[in-house]
Amino acid sequence: MDRWQAMRVFVRVAESGGFAAAARQLNMSPPAVTRAVAALENRIGTRLLTRTTRSLMLTEAGGRYLEDCRRILSDMEEAEALAAGAYATPSGTLTITAPVQFGRLYVLPAVTEFLARYPAVSVRALFLDRVVNLIEEGADVGIRIGHLADSGLVAVRVGTVRRVLCAAPDYLDRHGTPESMGDLHRHATIGLMGTRLPFERHSPAEGPTRGATRCRLICNTIDAVLSAAIAGQGIAPLLSYQVAPSVAEGRLRLVLDDPEAVPLPVHIVSLEGRRAPAKVRAFIDLAAARLQADPMVNPGRG
Template identity: 50%
Template sequence: MDRIQSMQVFVAVAEEEGFAAGARRMGLSAPSATRAINGLETQLGARLFTRTTRRLHLTDVGQRYLEDVRHILTSLQAADDTARGAASAPVGLLRLTCPNEFGRIYILPILLDYLDHYPDMRAELVLLDRVVNIVEEGFDVALRIGHLPSSTLSAVKVGAVRRVLCAAPAYLERYGTPETPADLSAHRIVAVNVISSATEWRFGAQQEIAVRIAPQLCVSTVAAGRDAAREGWGLCRMLSYQAGRDVAEGHLTCLLEDYEPESMPIHLVHTEGRRAPAKVRSFIDFARDRLRADPVLQALSSSKGCGLSA
């Protein structure tokens, strides 16, 4: 087995956390995968894995080597793509991650169309409501909501969202419409992902207005909070894209728009810049055009009625 294939086996075994699973991914037998890893460790003079009866763990050396090997294999793939003109017909596995709700509403439909357009591609979409280290966890592309810290990642802005307060028209008819953040003390509040019974919401362009609230209902997902608001039970705060369809269809109304915090950008990020492989470039181009065409992700002014339209 040559050095490049041994590296590919190493990555597969590391990501699958097992020789048998890594070998299956590579279309090899488990003994062949074991020999490849043993050969690498002999060449390097270092242990890459700690083996137990139950699990396989990367050593510190193995973790650093994994990051370096991923870069090498990505660069090699990019060189091959350039040589064969694969930009017009990308092939291989594309691994993506994004927030759960955004992925369900936006990325999954885009990805299905992308796979129809490029039938030689395969994809894995992982929906996680946390910031993922795409290098360490082996992702090609991540979608992130919010201002990006300084890093070596390449980023393409595809839109922006706002944090909005919503209620059903039936609720507003019954309890009235809050005119300022201070009015919230007189209203029923549905809070999302709140551990304690009392918390704080911030309003204003720079979030300079702090309002202490005591929610009567706390839920663990935006979908549950949105459903409660739709039923006319109370007010719920969420991101503008999460309320988009219900606002467009008249089920929810945005409130206190003059007090909304500054909008948050949406980016597609990846690691390789202009040398990104064809599969990454083609997906980013495909998704960028679709996301930038969506009015919910582009209308940032509160004067546009939550930036949402049917």
């Protein structure tokens, strides 16, 4: 077995946590996998893995070597792809991540157009309401809402969204429309679990403000908060893109104008920038153009 294949075997063993699991994934026999790692250790002259009857752990040298192997193998795959033309013509599988509702409303239409335009590409869409680590979860492109941490990702800003307060017309007809944040303590409110609400602002010295109130209903998903608001259960804080379809259909109305609501940027992020394969660059170009032209993501456009 050549050195490059032995490195691939070692990486798979480390990532899968065992020789048997790596053997199944590589379609090899467990003894062949064991021999490949042993040969690599003999060549290097140090132990890469600590083996027991129940566990397998990287040594300190093995942890450093794993990162080097990943980088070297990635460079090799990039060189091979470049020679094969993958950097010129979009092809292969593209993995995209985005928040659930934003993905459904805005990313999926871009994916549909992308698939129609590039028949040699397939897409894996991960719509999750959490920040996905692109490297750890094998994603090529991510949509991020909010201010970016200094993560080293290549980012293209495509618009902004803002936090709004909304309620069903029926609820407002029954309970009245609040005219200030201070009026919210007289209203039923709906919250998202783990998220601080704009009407819960307080200072350590003064305690809760006049607008402080407690949620009568707290849900653990955005869809549930939205459904509860539409059902007339109270006033809910959501992002502008999340309520846009319901507002357009007349099922929700926006109330108040939160003076402290800061617009949140929307970015498309990726790892490689100009060095990215054609499938990544093509999708970013297409999705950025669509999002930048959408008035719900770019207020003032359209």
